[in-house]
Amino acid sequence: MNRIYFIIIALLCMIYIVNDIRKKRFSIKESFWWVMATLVILFLAIFPYSINWIAKQIGVEYPPSLLFVFCILFLIFINFKNSKRINENQMKIIELSQQLALLKEEAKKIHKK
Amino acid sequence: MKKDKVLLVIPAYNEEENIGKVLEEIKKDIQYADVLVINDCSKDRTREIVDEHHVNCINNIFNMKYAMAIQTGIKYAFEHDYDYVIQFDADGQHIAKEAEKLYKVAKSEQYDIVIGSRYLEDTGYKCPLFRRIGTKIFEILIKLFCRKRIADPTSGFQCLNKRVIKKYAQMGNYPEFPDANLIIEMLRGGYTIKEVPVKMRNRETGESMHGGIIKPIKYMITMFYTIVFIVISTPKVKGDKNE
Numbered sequence: 001m002n003r004i005y006f007i008i009i010a011l012l013c014m015i016y017i018v019n020d021i022r023k024k025r026f027s028i029k030e031s032f033w034w035v036m037a038t039l040v041i042l043f044l045a046i047f048p049y050s051i052n053w054i055a056k057q058i059g060v061e062y063p064p065s066l067l068f069v070f071c072i073l074f075l076i077f078i079n080f081k082n083s084k085r086i087n088e089n090q091m092k093i094i095e096l097s098q099q100l101a102l103l104k105e106e107a108k109k110i111h112k113k
Numbered sequence: 114m115k116k117d118k119v120l121l122v123i124p125a126y127n128e129e130e131n132i133g134k135v136l137e138e139i140k141k142d143i144q145y146a147d148v149l150v151i152n153d154c155s156k157d158r159t160r161e162i163v164d165e166h167h168v169n170c171i172n173n174i175f176n177m178k179y180a181m182a183i184q185t186g187i188k189y190a191f192e193h194d195y196d197y198v199i200q201f202d203a204d205g206q207h208i209a210k211e212a213e214k215l216y217k218v219a220k221s222e223q224y225d226i227v228i229g230s231r232y233l234e235d236t237g238y239k240c241p242l243f244r245r246i247g248t249k250i251f252e253i254l255i256k257l258f259c260r261k262r263i264a265d266p267t268s269g270f271q272c273l274n275k276r277v278i279k280k281y282a283q284m285g286n287y288p289e290f291p292d293a294n295l296i297i298e299m300l301r302g303g304y305t306i307k308e309v310p311v312k313m314r315n316r317e318t319g320e321s322m323h324g325g326i327i328k329p330i331k332y333m334i335t336m337f338y339t340i341v342f343i344v345i346s347t348p349k350v351k352g353d354k355n356e
Contacts, residue, residue, distance in 0.1 A: 022346040027286055028339050035338075092175060099174050 006045035013038045033078060117196040119146040119216060122186030124179055125203035126153040129162055132203050136166040139201070142209035146199065146216075149189055151182040179269075184287045187273070191282035198273045204316060207270045211311040215272035218309050225277050225304040226296075228263065229270035229311035238313050247333065251293035258344050259300040263308060266293040270311060277304060290332060294339040301343070303350030 017034055020026035044051060044067075055063035121139060125132050132150070139148055148168040152160050154176040163170045171185060183200060190198045197219060199212050211229060219227045231238040232248065251266045273281070277299070281287060288294055300306060 018342075018345060021342055024286060028342045029289060029335070031342075032335075032338055095174055 003045055003048060007042065010038055010042035010045055013041070033081075037074060117220065118194065119197045119199065120186070120190045120193075120195040121146045121148045121199050121201050121212070122151065122183060122190070123148065123201045123203050124151045124153055124182035124186065125155060125159050125163070126176065126179070126182075127155045127157050127159060128203040129155075129157040129159050131205040132159055133162050133166070135201075135203055135205055135207075135209075136163070136168060138209045140166070143212055146212075147195075149186055150203070151186050153177060153179070153182045178289065180287060180289050180291050183269075183291065184281060184284075187278055187281045191278050195278065196275050198278055200269055200271045200273070202269050206313050206316055208312055208314065211270070211313075212272075214309050214311060215270070218307060219272045219274055222307065223305075224307040225274050226299060226306045227272040228265060228268050228296075228306065228308045229272075229313075230263075230265035230268055230308040231311070231313050232264040233308050233310040239315055243329065247329070251336070254340060255293055255297055255300070258297055258340075261300060261306070263293075263296055263306065265308065266296050270313070280304075288339060290335065292336065294336060294343055297340060298343050298347055301347045301349045 014035070017026065017031055017038065021028055021031055051067055052063045055061075055066045058066070060066045121143065123132075123135070128135075136148070136150075139146075150163045150168055150170045152163060152170055152172045154173045160170070160172060171189065173182065173185070177185070186200075187198055197216060199215060201207050201209075201212065207229070215227045215229055218224060231240070248265065248267055252262065252264055255261060255263045255266060280299075280302075296306065
């Protein structure tokens, strides 16, 4: 029964993402990792024992802990990506505002002439 | 009759070795068009060389990659009310004389987008096997989703009419790689596309956008992913000429 709840959650997430993309509130490029995460949830919901198998292969004794490790790694990955993106954007905004200030100065000069 | 305003958009990134030759060739062979170079924050002498040739040049403040540079050019064309835009590469692959072919077809046959194709006829263009396989896959995908054969969806040598200029200029989500995905989106949106066989030179110097091992893999994944979403999210509009 638990399975069905998780399948529903995964499907709802998917519908939410796809709907946002359709309405152009979210870009296709940015959605990639979230869709991948949803697909993993869906996969695990359909085949819950696959995590046991993976744990066995890697040699993890308590399979659920592996799930948490994956989740945390994924969140760190996304977080790091976002951090990098914020940094990039910040630099671009600074560059743009400086250029804008210079342009304004230039426009002022032309206006005065 | 009013004469058409045609703009040649040339995005350039670190092309100091090629851009001079390209601009000279254009000056010789395409007198009817205005030229706009988008210098995508090149680190070499591209900017100086373009200035020496006295053509319009927009210098991006930071490197925005090929697609965004193209879109900047298209926005310029939209603001200045151009009738046609011809996308032209700065690396010397495209031949200026062939641009007229695209423009003539776009004008006389009233197509929205005319693509200069390397593979439609045997034009003697050589390209690596992997690239050829990739192109074939996209050709099949376009055929599958739009029922139309586009043999060279990755060609950057295109002529766009006013309707497409407006659409691209106002597109908030202009894709990072405007290839098969954009063609599928436009075809499904009811825009008409025609391919014209053109000759192209093999690349002489400079670095390709899709070099290395990781970049092409990333490109293919992005492409497939984007195409899936475009097919889901754009309803099909019937275009009479495409059928």
